[in-house]
Amino acid sequence: MALGLLMAAMMLSTAPTTSQASAAAAAASSASATPVASTTVGSVQGFADEMVAAMQDRALVEGIAGAVKVVFDDIRGLDATKVRAALLPRVRRAVKSSDGPLSGGDAGPLTATVALSEEQGHIWAVVLVNGPGLLGPSTIVLKRHIDRELAVALGAVSRQSSGRFVLERVASLPSPISGHACPVLDVTLIDLDRDPAHADEVAVLSMCGVSLYRSDDGGIALVGGPYPLPARRWPRVELGWLVALGTPETGPLLWAATSAGHSVFVEATSGRVVEAPGERVPLRGVVGKDGPHALHWRYGAPGLSLPLVTPGGIDVVVSGLPNRIRDLARLPGDAWVFISDDGTLALRNQSGATDVLAPERVGDRLLAVDVDGDGESELVTTSSSSPGEADQLVVRRLSPNQDSSTVLLKSPLGGGSVVALAAGSLDYDSRLDVVIVEELSNGETMLWRLEHAP
Amino acid sequence: MTSKHLVRLMALVVVVVVVGVGPNQGVALARRAPGPGGSVVVAMPQDLIPAVVEAHVFAPLLVPRTGDEPVVRGAPEHASSVLVSLMAEDADRRWRLKTRAPAADVAFAIARCLEGRGERRHPAAALRAAGVVVTATVASPDEVLVRFNQPVGALPELLAWCPLRPALGAPTGPYTAQGPGRLAWRSGSFEAPPLLAGIELRGPLTGQERADVVVAPGGADLAAGGATLLSPWPDVIVMVQQPETATADPFGLREPDTGVAAFRQALRADLLAAAWAAGRGGPTEALLPPGVAPARPLPPSTSVASVPLALTPIPRNAPRLPMWVEVGDSLSDAVAERLAVLLRGKGILLETRRNQSADEGGELVRWHPPSRDAALSLLSFVGEREALVTDGGVQRALEDPRLLGREATGRLAAALALERALLDSRLVVPLIVVERAITVDPDLRGVVLRGDGIPMLDGAWWGGGR
Numbered sequence: 001m002a003l004g005l006l007m008a009a010m011m012l013s014t015a016p017t018t019s020q021a022s023a024a025a026a027a028a029s030s031a032s033a034t035p036v037a038s039t040t041v042g043s044v045q046g047f048a049d050e051m052v053a054a055m056q057d058r059a060l061v062e063g064i065a066g067a068v069k070v071v072f073d074d075i076r077g078l079d080a081t082k083v084r085a086a087l088l089p090r091v092r093r094a095v096k097s098s099d100g101p102l103s104g105g106d107a108g109p110l111t112a113t114v115a116l117s118e119e120q121g122h123i124w125a126v127v128l129v130n131g132p133g134l135l136g137p138s139t140i141v142l143k144r145h146i147d148r149e150l151a152v153a154l155g156a157v158s159r160q161s162s163g164r165f166v167l168e169r170v171a172s173l174p175s176p177i178s179g180h181a182c183p184v185l186d187v188t189l190i191d192l193d194r195d196p197a198h199a200d201e202v203a204v205l206s207m208c209g210v211s212l213y214r215s216d217d218g219g220i221a222l223v224g225g226p227y228p229l230p231a232r233r234w235p236r237v238e239l240g241w242l243v244a245l246g247t248p249e250t251g252p253l254l255w256a257a258t259s260a261g262h263s264v265f266v267e268a269t270s271g272r273v274v275e276a277p278g279e280r281v282p283l284r285g286v287v288g289k290d291g292p293h294a295l296h297w298r299y300g301a302p303g304l305s306l307p308l309v310t311p312g313g314i315d316v317v318v319s320g321l322p323n324r325i326r327d328l329a330r331l332p333g334d335a336w337v338f339i340s341d342d343g344t345l346a347l348r349n350q351s352g353a354t355d356v357l358a359p360e361r362v363g364d365r366l367l368a369v370d371v372d373g374d375g376e377s378e379l380v381t382t383s384s385s386s387p388g389e390a391d392q393l394v395v396r397r398l399s400p401n402q403d404s405s406t407v408l409l410k411s412p413l414g415g416g417s418v419v420a421l422a423a424g425s426l427d428y429d430s431r432l433d434v435v436i437v438e439e440l441s442n443g444e445t446m447l448w449r450l451e452h453a454p
Numbered sequence: 455m456t457s458k459h460l461v462r463l464m465a466l467v468v469v470v471v472v473v474g475v476g477p478n479q480g481v482a483l484a485r486r487a488p489g490p491g492g493s494v495v496v497a498m499p500q501d502l503i504p505a506v507v508e509a510h511v512f513a514p515l516l517v518p519r520t521g522d523e524p525v526v527r528g529a530p531e532h533a534s535s536v537l538v539s540l541m542a543e544d545a546d547r548r549w550r551l552k553t554r555a556p557a558a559d560v561a562f563a564i565a566r567c568l569e570g571r572g573e574r575r576h577p578a579a580a581l582r583a584a585g586v587v588v589t590a591t592v593a594s595p596d597e598v599l600v601r602f603n604q605p606v607g608a609l610p611e612l613l614a615w616c617p618l619r620p621a622l623g624a625p626t627g628p629y630t631a632q633g634p635g636r637l638a639w640r641s642g643s644f645e646a647p648p649l650l651a652g653i654e655l656r657g658p659l660t661g662q663e664r665a666d667v668v669v670a671p672g673g674a675d676l677a678a679g680g681a682t683l684l685s686p687w688p689d690v691i692v693m694v695q696q697p698e699t700a701t702a703d704p705f706g707l708r709e710p711d712t713g714v715a716a717f718r719q720a721l722r723a724d725l726l727a728a729a730w731a732a733g734r735g736g737p738t739e740a741l742l743p744p745g746v747a748p749a750r751p752l753p754p755s756t757s758v759a760s761v762p763l764a765l766t767p768i769p770r771n772a773p774r775l776p777m778w779v780e781v782g783d784s785l786s787d788a789v790a791e792r793l794a795v796l797l798r799g800k801g802i803l804l805e806t807r808r809n810q811s812a813d814e815g816g817e818l819v820r821w822h823p824p825s826r827d828a829a830l831s832l833l834s835f836v837g838e839r840e841a842l843v844t845d846g847g848v849q850r851a852l853e854d855p856r857l858l859g860r861e862a863t864g865r866l867a868a869a870l871a872l873e874r875a876l877l878d879s880r881l882v883v884p885l886i887v888v889e890r891a892i893t894v895d896p897d898l899r900g901v902v903l904r905g906d907g908i909p910m911l912d913g914a915w916w917g918g919g920r
Contacts, residue, residue, distance in 0.1 A: 076749045117749035124748035126870060136847055137874060139750075141867040168681035168896055392733065411682075412732055 043149040047142070048090035049098075051125055054140045055112060056100030064133040067105025068095060070112045077118030079155020079400045086153045087116075121146055123154070155400035165371070165395065165409050166451050170426070171219050173204070173437065173445040176226035182208035184445055185240025185258060187437050188284065189424025190268055192224075192252050200424040202435065202447070203268065205242040205256050207234065210266045215426055220447060227271040232260040237302050239364075243282040243292045255282045255292070261299055280309060284422070285329025285337075285368055295328065302326060302364060303341045320352040329368035331377055335402055339366050343384045347402055355403040358396065360384065369423040371395065371432055372452040379405060380434055380450075382418040391418040393436060393450065413448055416440035427451075492916040493652035494898060496909065497665035499782055500657045503635060507655065509908045510629040510637055512617035513644035515563060516610055518826070518905065527552075529610035535644040536560065536618050536626075546605040546860060551598040555644065559620035561598045564590040567616035568600075576824035576906075577612040579837030584858055607860025611827045615906060618644065628912045629653065649900075649915040658782065666895040669909055683903045685890035687745030687823060690738060691789055693883040695816040697844050700880045704775050704802050705793075707880050714739075714883075720763070720796055721789075723886045730785040735888030741835075741873050743887050747828045750870050763799040774803045776815030781808050783820050789885060790818055822890060822907045828869035829857045836872070842882065847875040 041049065059065065070091050075083050091114075096104030110131035117124050123144050128137040144150070175182050185207065189200035192212070201223065202213040212224030239259040244252070252268035255276055263276040280294035281304055287293070291311035295304035303324040308316040318336060321328070326339040336348045343361030348354050363382030371378045376398065383392040392412050396405040413436065420437040426449050427433060434450040498506065516532040519525070526532050527539035537560075538552040553560045565571070568588045570578030581588060586602055593599040600609065618626045628648040629637040635655040639648050659665055700707075707714050723737035739752050775797060779790045794804035805815070823831035836842050836852065843849060851872040856864035876882040892909055894901045900914040 073751045074749050113751040115749045115751050119748050126748060126750035126867075128751050128874075135850060136878070137871065139867040139871040139874070141748075141863040141870065143863055166681055166683060170896065410733055 043144070043147050044086055044153045045090055047123070047125075047144050047150070048087060048094045050142055050144070051091055051114075051127065051140075052094040052098050052102075054142055055095070055127060055129065056098060056102055058129065058138050058140050059101045062129075062134060062138050064110065064129075064131070064138075065101035066103070066110050066131070066133075067108060068102045068110040068112050068129065068131075069106050069108045070095060070114065072116065073113045074115040074117070076116070077400070078116055078123070081401070082153060082155040083116060118146070123150060167393070167409075167411055167413075168449045168451070169414065170215055170435075170447040170449050173213065173220060173447050174222060175208075175445075176204075176206065176211035176222055177208050180208065181443060182206040182211075182226070183238065184419050184437050184439065185238065186242040186256075186422075187420040187435060188242045188244050188254070188422045189426065189435060190244040190252050190254065192268060200426065201268075202422075202426070203242060203244065203254055204420075204437070205240040205254075205258070207238060210242070210254060210256055212268060215447075224268065225271060227266050227273055229256065229258065229260075229262045229264060229273065232258075232262060234258075234260045235299060239302055241281045241283075243284050245291055257281045257297065259297070259299070259302070261297075277309075277313065283308075283328055285327065285366065295325070304328075318348070320348040320354055326364045327366040329366055331368055331398075331402075337366060337368055337379060339364065339381070345379070345381060345396075345405075347398070349402055357398070357405040362394070363391070363418065365418075365421050367421050367423055367434065369432060369434065371423075371434060371450065373431065378408065380421060380423075382421070385417065390415045391438070393418065393448075395450070409450075413438045414440055414446055416444075416446065419445075490649045490915070491651050493654065494650060494666040494895075494911060494914070494916075495654045495656065495664075496667040496669065496911070497656055497659045497663070498667075498669035498909075502669060502908075503655050503657070505908055507631060507635075507637065508617050508619070509615070509627075509904070509910060510653065510912055511625045511627050511631055512563075512619045513626045513628075514614070515560070515567075515616045515618055516613045518614055526610075532610050532614060537613075540610060542607070542609075542860075546607040546609075547602050549600040549606075549609050550593065551600065553596055553598060555618055555626070556620075557592045557595055557598050559618060559626075561590045561592050562621045563616060563618045564598065564600060564613065566619060568612065574838070575616075576830070576834035577616065579835075580612065580830045580833035581606075581837070581858075583833040583837035583843070583852060585852075586858065604858075605855065606858045608827070608830065608858045608865060611825065611830055614825065615904070615908075645912065648912045650911060653911055666898050667901060667909060667911070668893045670892075681894045681896055681901075682891050683894060683901060683909075685822070685903050685907055686905045687826065688735070688743045688887050688889045689820050689822045690741060690743050690884050691786060691886040691888065692741065692819045692821050693793070693816055693885060694819060694839060694842070695881050695883070696814055696841055697881065699775065699814075699816050703880075704797060704800065705883075706800070707883065717796070717883075718885075721792055721885060723789075726785065726788050726792060727886055727888060730788045731886075731888045734891065735785075735886055738884050738887040739877075740887075741876060741882060741884045742828050742832065742869070743823065746823050746826055746831060747866065747870065747873070763795065765795075765799060768798060768801050768803065772801055772803050774805045776805045776807055778807045778815070778817035780818065780820050785886070785888060786818050786820050793818075820888075824906045826905055827862070827865060829865035829872075832869050832872050832876075833857060836876075842876065842879070845875070845879040845881055847878055848872070848881075851875040 072084060072088055092104055095102060108131060110129060113128045115126045123146055125142045127140040130137045183206060184204055186205045188203050190203045192201045204211045204213060209226035209228040211222060211226040213220050214223045237259055241257045243255045245255055254266040254268055256266055257263045263278050263280055265274050265276045279297050281297045282292040282294050294309045295306065297304060303326060305324055306321055308318060310316055321336060321338060322340050324341040326341060328336060328338045330336055334350045339345055339362060344356055345358040345362045346354050346356050361384035363384055367380040368377040370376060379396040381394050383394060385391045390412055392410055394407060395409040397408050398405050416438040418436055419439050422435045423432055425433060426435055431451055436448040436450060438446045438448060440446060513536055515536050516534045519531055519533045526534045526537055529540050536553060536555050538554060541550045567575055568577050568581060586604055586606060588602050590598060590600045625640060626644055628639060628643040628645055630640040632638045637653040639651050641647060705717050707717055718737060727735035777790060780786045790806055797804045824834055825831050854868040854871060856868035859865055890907055892903055897916055898914055902910045902913065904910050
């Protein structure tokens with residue numbers, strides 16, 4: 001962050017002013033016979049100059065003249081504070097110093113209303129000029145590829161992809177015990193054969209134990225388990241957490257925890273079940289070099305308690321997080337996304353401040369994964385529907401300064417309730433898949449796959 | 455080595471060879487390479503079937519470039535298996551097109567696409583709206599000359615997805631028609647041969663009928679299972695008023711204090727989208743949807759207090775407003791019902807019309823912009839509705855030469871001015887933006903929903919062992 005600010009400050013301070021640029025251009029034109037060194041104009045300044053030049057050109061076509069007040073109206077996909085600090089003064093200065101029928105002036109009488117947005121790796125500026133002499137608003141559009149300077153100075157994120165997704169119903173998930181209902185508690189993807197070219201297997205934690213499935217040839221088949229958990233009394237709220245571990249020594253390993261008090265390691269190939277550190281719930285969204293961090297658990301309660309515990313058993317204090325949360329994920333740069341006990345989706349940023357990311361409550365589970373491959377994590381949640389009510393899958397994109405989010409996809413599934421989310425590679429392509437397990441009202445369990453469609 | 459081992463080894467060799475020539479990079483990584491053969495059944499509205507047949511039977515002149523396809527000279531944003539180059543002359547009034555196909559066939563196809571000739575073609579409608587006259591003639595066996603009466607720099611965008619349809623109708627694409635709604639693969643296409651042997655196209659499903667691909671205007675039925683493909687940009691439900699209706703203003707859009715804001719609040723587009731479009735949509739104040747136009751300043755909407763509707767009995771001879779509504783779209787039907795309720799509160803009856811023309815009253819359109827190019831989309835929208843040109847502001851916006859210019863940003867700027875003129879005229883009232891989606895059998899891979907909303911199966915194959 002500090003480095004980014006420093007870079008931005010350096011770029012902004014070294015960018016030449018418009019008068020310098022125009023002076024250089026005038027010098028170049030007056031001495032066209034002699035070679036001159038090219039003048040480098042920063043991207044932000046260049047964008048401001050382009051915008052003003054286009055406004056002056058348009059003013060000539062429309063036959064208007066006078067002072068123009070520049071207003072930034074709508075800013076989407078960019079950091080509004082940075083845009084107003086870095087671009088707006090440059091545009092206003094460029095209007096004052098440029099040659100043409102338009103001149104600078106906060107009193108008008110002309111007004112240029114600018115909307116800026118980020119679309120697929122470009123910044124778009126739509127300028128509407130209004131005022132005397134015009135029958136209707138005059139429109140100017142500019143676009144510019146987002147380079148490093150624009151990304152830093154305006155908080156733009158270069159995204160080559162659009163937010164389009166394919167939501168596919170993969171198959172009905174067969175019960176691991178034929179004729180016996182085994183409600184699903186959690187799901188994760190695990191690479192059993194250790195071959196990255198092959199798809200991952202689906203590990204399912206249900207009330208019958210841990211089972212392994214493989215998606216192949218248009219269906220899904222049970223390939224391992226169920227490996228039953230030790231007998232325990234289940235509370236009214238039946239919950240489970242399943243995380244894939246595994247080291248070269250141990251082979252594919254799963255850590256399963258439930259609201260009944262289970263905390264066990266399950267060897268995925270042999271099915272051997274051994275006790276894990278008790279009263280801890282592993283977090284898929286907070287994984288260090290040594291494995292997943294964990295939170296504390298209380299019998300029968302859906303909420304989890306801080307502090308965080310490292311795989312080595314050391315407590316980690318993260319200031320700014322509430323004491324009880326439903327789920328937690330860590331983003332690059334020491335930002336933490338969490339679902340509070342009352343279902344609020346929020347982010348604790350690097351400085352320890354907390355911002356609410358969504359106006360509505362969300363479901364209990366959270367995934368922070370880069371679904372569309374743009375280098376930034378999207379947030380996948382469900383709606384805050386009760387068990388038995390129709391649920392929705394929601395994919396959100398964080399704003400550049402991580403203080404809000406926009407919904408990229410909000411879609412119902414088959415009218416049932418989403419019970420588990422996981423990310424991995426379910427098919428054989430290189431794109432990340434999100435796996436969703438839905439329980440329908442007729443007791444059927446459905447496996448869905450969400451993939452970005454570039 | 456036993457015969458069983460030999461068969462396994464041969465299968466492995468075949469798989470390795472096929473993987474090496476897979477149709478795209480994503481498939482090449484797959485454990486199971488796509489195999490040719492099989493057929494699919496596609497259910498869709500009857501009026502969409504001719505367009506889908508045409509898209510599969512005739513090769514497109516140009517397509518928007520999406521990957522590493524070779525660049526067409528003179529049209530760097532497009533790819534083509536038919537055209538080699540497009541070179542402009544005389545300030546974009548004349549274009550020379552070098553072609554791999556017979557020039558006579560290309561000239562005929564271009565004339566058909568840009569003139570319309572009795573068919574609904576969006577490029578023809580766009581040119582009509584801008585007052586452009588076009589002629590396409592054969593200059594040499596491999597060159598076509600296209601002339602316009604005014605500069606048209608956007609010819610590549612106009613020709614995107616125009617089918618190479620020769621005068622005699624001989625197929626040029628990967629499939630040939632074998633009877634009504636039946637397509638069979640063929641060799642000799644300008645494009646790569648398809649994988650599916652046959653495609654059966656039929657009307658909307660009834661009763662227990664099943665199909666592998668379902669295209670329904672009201673959205674895909676997710677509960678029935680299958681993959682959902684979303685179109686690259688959404689539809690917009692638009693109310694288009696005839697000029698005399700806009701002047702009479704039955705919906706109170708011109709009322710100074712409340713106007714459009716009160717109308718939108720009473721419409722409850724958010725609830726309509728939630729109930730009739732599976733939550734895949736919401737209210738909109740813009741005619742050009744996301745994906746076609748970026749964020750732009752829109753007229754500010756004032757907040758108004760909620761006023762209960764006065765649903766008092768109205769006489770049978772109350773004034774009536776005719777409204778044409780698209781057949782088979784449940785969301786449009788729901789919007790029409792809501793409009794009827796709003797009108798009833800003002801003592802007016804809404805008369806829904808289905809198959810008659812929309813010459814009076816208004817129409818409720820589920821509009822899918824036919825191109826990602828905002829200018830061409832809006833021009834075609836206006837070109838198909840001559841009454842819109844009667845508005846002075848719209849006329850002025852249509853005179854902007856940038857609308858058909860070469861620069862994409864200039865076209866967009868002119869398109870946004872045209873959009874604003876249409877909105878200011880109150881002849882066009884956008885109501886709801888809603889995703890366009892189709893349902894595809896999970897085993898059927900490689901189905902693509904083209905930008906203009908046409909489902910393409912020429913690159914599709916059956917996975918999952920079928």
